[in-house]
Amino acid sequence: MTIPVVFAPLVPWPLIAGLAAIALAFGGIGLLRRARGAWLRLAGLLFLLAVLAGPRWQVRTTAPLPDTIVVIRDRSPSMAIGRRAALAAAAYRHLAATVPKGVTLRTVAVAGDGHDGTPLFSALKAALSGIPPGELAGIVAITDGEATDAPPSRLPDGVPVSALIPAAPGQTDRALSLISAPRYGLVGHKVTLRFVVRDHGVEDRGTAVPVGISVDGHTVHVVSARVGQTETVPLDVSHAGRAVVAVSAAPLAGEVSRTNDQAVFHLDGVRRRLTVLLIAGRPNPGLRAWRLLLKSDPAVRLVNFTILRLPDEPMPAPLRDMALIPFPVDQLFDRDIGKFDLIILDQFANDDLLLPPYLANIARHVRAGGALLVEAGPEFEGNRSIADSPLGPILPVRPYGAGTVTGAFTPQLTREGLRDPVTARFARDSLGPWYRYETVQRRRGVTLLRVPGVAAPLLVLAHEGKGRVAMLLSDQFWLWARGALAGDAAMRGPAAALLGRTVHWLLGDPSLAARQLHASIAAGRLSIRRIGPDGPPGSVTVTAPDGQTMTIALHRTAPGRFAASLSAGGPGVWRVAGGGRTAYAAAADEDPAEQRDLAASSRIFAPFARRSGGRIVWLAHDPAPGWQGLYRRRHASIVTGERDVKLPPAIPGVLLGLLLIVAGWWRERA
Template identity: 50%
Template sequence: MSAHISFDPLLPWPVVIALAVLTLLPCLLALGTRRRGGLLRLAGFALLVLILAGPRWVEHSARPLPDVALVLVDQSPSMEIGARREMAARALAALRASAGQTDATRLIVAGIPPATSGGTQILPALHQALANIEPDQLAGIIAITDGEITDAAGLPRNAPFSALLTGSGEETDRELRLDNAPSFGLAGQTVPLRLSVFDHGVNDAGTTVPVTVTEDGQTVATVAAVVGQPLSVNLPVRHAGPAVISASAPPLAGEVSVINDQAAFTLTGIHKRLNVLLVSGSPNQGERAWRLLLKSDPAVQLVHFTILRMPGEPLDADPRDIALVPFPVRELFETDITKFDLIILDQFNANDLLPAEYLANIAAYVENGGALLAEVGPEFAGPESLAGSPLGPILPAIPAAPGTVTQEFPPLITPLGARHPVTASFAGAKLAPWGRMEAATPTPGSLVLMTGADDLPLLVLGRAGKGRTGILLSDQLWLWTRGGAHAGPALPLLRGLVHWFLHEPALEAEALTATIAHDRLSIDRRTLSPSYPGDATITDPDGQSRIVPLTQTAPGRYTATLPLKKNTGVWKIGEGGKTAYAVAAPDNAAEYQDLAATASKLRGAAHNIVWLGRDPAPALGPLLTHRHATQITGTASQPLLPPLPALLIALALITAAWWRENGASA
């Protein structure tokens, strides 16, 4: 119980103060001049002012409140290392047991959740927990952590802070850090990769450490890195599409974890602008469609020539007057042919349009890794057919009876085409009809993706040496560009063909790819085989493998998705001799920079530091400061001066002062 005097004025305080000044000041002056009755007058008016102030005697009854101990448990990924999680659980159980032995202390437990960036941060969880705790009851803050706290400098000082560290003492750790990891690069060129090696908890700055850089599991560089100093590596971009790049350093002797001894990322190779040469054998209705389709792809740089006359054909005018751009035959097909990524021959025949040696140059260009697409019309069935030229051996189809077929037919996607990435996107769709095509027989090993009239091959793809070839056995692709009832997937078809010719990974028919997003691994297997390709073998960053079945989601398309427990490292997926890699990058990269348990970041902020790996968990009492907080349960008050008796006494004093002053003067 506690008691004190409070005031409940009968008039507003400014009025009471003004009356006190007006009445007591003259009394003090009279007392200073030793006038008779001055002391009685001062006492009387002082009592009147005191009555107006309304003094009261207030008594409070209260009950003691328990002290509150706030315990913050680190839940960041670094707490999964070794026995840290078990140490934390034992320490928390000991604190709960200690708090349960007395009613004088209440334990509040809150977690320090994983952050998305910036390492482990204690302040957000601390402030959220303190919002529900009375400051007068907070007896102490206890953190169960590995000590890797990035915002310890901001810890409050109004209560003792204790750190229970999940380790046996200061630990060491090696970190390989990617300072600048490129996301994209031009295929065939190099990009700079900057990395650094840091050794935490040990002073070995200047030591040389070998670092191995791999691309999709294949070593591309081995370099010597100086601990604590940045290193630059020129990384080759070997192909278009994604590649998993991993850099790793050997473990540091005695380090706590090897998780951050390696770092990985995905490098996507991109083509520069693709140089496409389009040569039309004669002016035709499809020329404009070809130009529009090819120019609609921003990745394509188009060079187009139309042969308007036969070589040696007599002219009625000077060639300079009728030729805007002379056809640079020698430059294109002798010296500059390798500058093109794809050559398209549009309704081209071998009737001396190009000398045979230039056609042979095209064939050699394809066999050395180039690409050729031929769109043919009635000339393909005639004596000047490309099949009878030096290009014949590399074409994926040869003419067959009855030659040119003139009847309306809807192009159809074959079962093989439904599995091939070039045509799979519009398999099963009703396609607008064409009216003419060339009968042909596919060569061994070629792929028929589309058929036309009488189930004859319409689109055939093949390979020649290191290169790729294709033939469209109709000159009416342009019908699909007219719109209306004739609209068709001309642009998707042509774009798919162009990028397939250029070995774009996304257009490969036999492929195994894997990606990681939102802690889930997704596997995609594409195949031309109609049968099940086989189960996938998944190897995690620790080298442990398991078998995962694939589920068919479309013709020639098999997938699998599974959750990941580890959120960092390189995963390897294998199936049927094919291998894919996927990289899981941690959401909070700073969390994995230094994995060593340490007290260095909490010194100056923590009043007590306990290593749980070598010392028993302390009792709760020594970590807290008793706050003696109470809660008011009742209040009683009564006036110190009963108004009527006090008023009579004051009047009596004032009357006595007047009588004494007047009596003395008489």
Template identity: 40%
Template sequence: MMERLTHHIGFAPLVPAWLLGALGLVALAVCGLGLLRGSRVAALFRLGAAAVVLFWLAGPQRLRESWRLLPQTALLLVDQSPSMTLGQRSAIARQAADILAHSQTPGLTIRTVSVQDNGHDGTRLFEALDQAAADIPPALFAGAMMITDGQNADTPTSIPERLNPSDGAQGHTTLPLHILLAAKGEERDRRLRILQAPPYALAGQDATLRVQVDDAGPGTQPGTAAELTIRTSDGTQHTVPVRTGAEQSITVPVTRPGQMLVSLAVSPLEGEVSGLNNQTVLSMTGIRDRLRVLLISGTPNQGERVWRRLLKADPAVDLIHFTILRPPEKDDGTPLSDLALIAFPVRELFQDKINQFDLIILDGFENRHILPRTYLENIAGFVRKGGGLLLTAGPEFIGPGSLQNTPVGDILPAHVAPEGSMMEQRFRPTLTEAGRRHPVTASLPGAPPAGHAPDTALNMPGMWGPWYRALRPDSTHGEVLMNGPEGAPLLVLDHVDLGRVALLLSDQIWLWSRGEGGGGPQAELLRRVSHWLMKEPELEEEQLVASLADGTLTVTRHSLAASAENTVTVVSPSGKNEVLTLRPTGPDGTPQASMPATEDGIWQVTDGVRTAYCAPGQNNAAEFSQLRATAGNLADMARQTGGGVFWLGESGSVHVPAIRSGAHTPPHGADWMAFGQGGGHVVTGRAAAPLLPAWLAMVVALALILAGWWQESRRRMGTTL
């Protein structure tokens, strides 16, 4: 830049300042004394001489400086958030940034800053502006430009400090902020908002959602008719009419327990910029309403309290518990009022209301003419129709009243011979190979490691505590998850038609709750078994799991069978089918496969028997809530700072405003934007010349002294005459 010259007066005292001041006081005193004696004119001449001498001693100089203005820095913030990928915005932004970065404006340097997605709360341009301007001296900061779509999440209500410096370095307090929008003009957009959605809903009932559809942009108005399409992961689909600009309640049927995905999509708006925010996917969990459990205990035993404590602690369980204190044929004269508060409602429980229960638990139950055969057939029918039965077996299971000799025995997964099947010895339960994979027993804490015989596990510290009694079955069917002494089956699960049965061939699981030998996961095991019997989806032994993250769909099969290569069919949200081959992976050989998945909506994966659903998660909901290019969010801030708002047009014909720089230039025009010239400069040279030479000061001082002496002489001569 051109150098500039300035001239001004400076001082370089020849004596210390205190001495200069003292001499000045003496001169004033002498002048005052002269005035008192009446020689006023002479005193003033002498005072003038003293002033000339003092002025010369002050060292007056005529200074000449040459200096050069430093170039100002303007920030160019380029929005590179995900919303800028829509349409031609990113291409427009690149072209405009290229032109501005290579523009040659005297006295102005442009620094480009890319503003990336922060991943959680939308575009934050002013946060980036504050950080980028932190290392620019205020005197050299000229202002900022933003290339964006106008969707910004941190626009302040007042001018930011960086654009409103307190030192007024440029002669005014506000620096311009120019907004360059990567579009032809204001755009139209329709968006779907979920105002309220329950995370849980009762299975078999409808869940209520609160939604609102909003239109924005030129020509839009509230009350416009639209259609909302609702799809669920269980295959149901229906459409409801909605009006824009108003809240609306919709219902979604929850058909089964477990996770359910709900896809909502609103019909598009004509000419809208994008349909990304016209749809969303919700996840809800279907839960049962008060699971009803019937617990029938045989003669009072140690495990009875364990069952009651476990089931009563679950707020979702409605427990009905009866204990058989005395069989009907036994009559010792004890009044019934001393044995029970109410009579055992056999007919009501096992005929009238049996189908209202989700699970029946028979704990050490011995049928000594308590339940007629018809009621036992009802229990077996309850299981076949979809109910759950859990039976814990002790010595009563091989006695005369054993349930395995009744219609209930037809649905049990094991048979125990009446002779020689009772094993009374110390042992630790162990997991079978199937038990290590089955969700009911997999990852139970404290389980003995794989590959150890029961006798070896018995002596290993830190494992499950010991039991002392179990039954050895002579035949089993279903899945054996735990073994007892000498490798005999201990816990057996089985599917019976639509229902399920679990048989525990020992009545001593209560020892774990007492901490015997270190105890064990008694509560967790019984909870899992109970919920498996009630068909908890997460505890299914055969599962097909689909997940979607970062544009990749991953399908995993969990199975008790040996891992093998198999195929599944993937159905995209648009209805396109693709076959995917699962291959054993990882140390356990779990079949798995992945594929790219970029479509929004619910993806379906099926192997012909099981079906899994998944949907992409939206990492930055704030970024995609508003998608249209608009000046509405930033125009007011540009106006407050004196900046301009410019539409860049289309890719290939981008119209970038010219840049001007100057101290008195207006901040912007129709097709140009300007930045003021600050006061930052560097001195390149300095010269000093005495303003009052010594000889001149001496001549003037002597002349004044002589004038004072002459005036004093005349006054005396006049006085003599």
């Protein structure tokens, strides 16, 4: 209980001050003159002034408050290393069971959001904002000491700050960090990778460390990197599509974890602009659709020739009046044939415009990795057919039967077409009618589009050597494009989309392959998808980053579609093999701040503990620490009530002051 004195003056303070000055002046004169009764008169005046000042005793009743200790529990991923989580949990249970009397624990768990590491001090600041400074008796952090947010310049005065570290002192760790990881690169060119290796807990800056770099599981470089120095390595972009690049440093002897010795990223290979040669055997309605399709793709450079007359055809006008461009046969099909990624023959006949050696050059170019698309019309039958030329051996079909058949029909997807990535997306599209097709005999390849009823092939895809060949066995696809432009629902069809996907298949787009194996990692799970012929689901072999292999059974999700998933924790490259194909998935580290240093350390908390009188406890040596030194009693209290007592009472005080003045006067007269 405290008894503070407060004032409630009866008159303004300036007046009291003036009266006090007058009383002191008269009293001082009397004292200097040694007048009898001067002390009594001065005491009486001061007593009257005290009554005017209105002194009161304020009597307050208080109750003690508990001391509050803030406990920060670090539950970030780095706490899962070794025995850290178990030691931290045991220490917390021991502290909670032995809390001193009158002490309250305020526990805050910090797990981070998986992207910015361990924001330990942000959580501490939020916890302290709700605690009165007089109640805070201690701050205890159960952590490996690797906070990733900036520590405050100071913490509350008089409060011990302690850290309980679930490890033994002297831990070391090696970390590999990517400084610049390219995400895209042109196929056939190089990109630049930059990284740095850092060692924690040991002074070995400049030491050479072997670092291996692999692409899709195959080692492409082994470099000698210097600890603490940025290294630059050129990488070849060998193929289009996504590649998984893993960079892995040799382990540091005795380090606590190898998790952050490696880094993984995706590199997407982008092809240069593709060159397409389109040769139309004659002007036709479909030529415009071809040109619109190919010129709308910014990645395609189109070279187009339309043959208006053959060399042996008579000219309807004198030569001097003709402005036709001679067909550069020798340049295109001898010197420059290798420059074209795709050759399209649109209703092209074997009319001796291209001599057999030139046609043989096309066939040789396709077998070496080129691509050929043939749109066939009536010129595909008879003596003028290119099937009877040097191109014949690479074509997947030959003329057969009735030749050209005329009559309305609606193209239909075959069973293979319903699941092949090139045409599967058109399964629910309405296809308008065509009016002509060529009867052929398929020798190889897969038929994706057919004539209903007679099952005549309309679209056939085939591999030839290292290249690819596609044949569209009708010259009527342009009707779909015209129907779409005219808004005619009866004639509308996916002309541009069908031809576009066929062209991309010919150019080797991996997303359109008939057999595919995909692997990806999200939310800690490895997802596996396989596309191929319908049949038993089968299984795949999965190789984890640590080299452990397992066989995973697939389940059927749709015709020709199979899938599986499994847990895939931790960074690294996962390899999935099955059906003669291999896929790679990168379990990339989504929280580089957390992985920057995994060695338990007291470097952040030691200065706070030293200045505040707290403790640093290594739980590997002292797994059940006591509360001594972890907190300091604050003896805080709260006011539960108060009352005022006048000091002195007004009337008795005035009477007493007057009595003293009269006594002084009487003393002076005596």
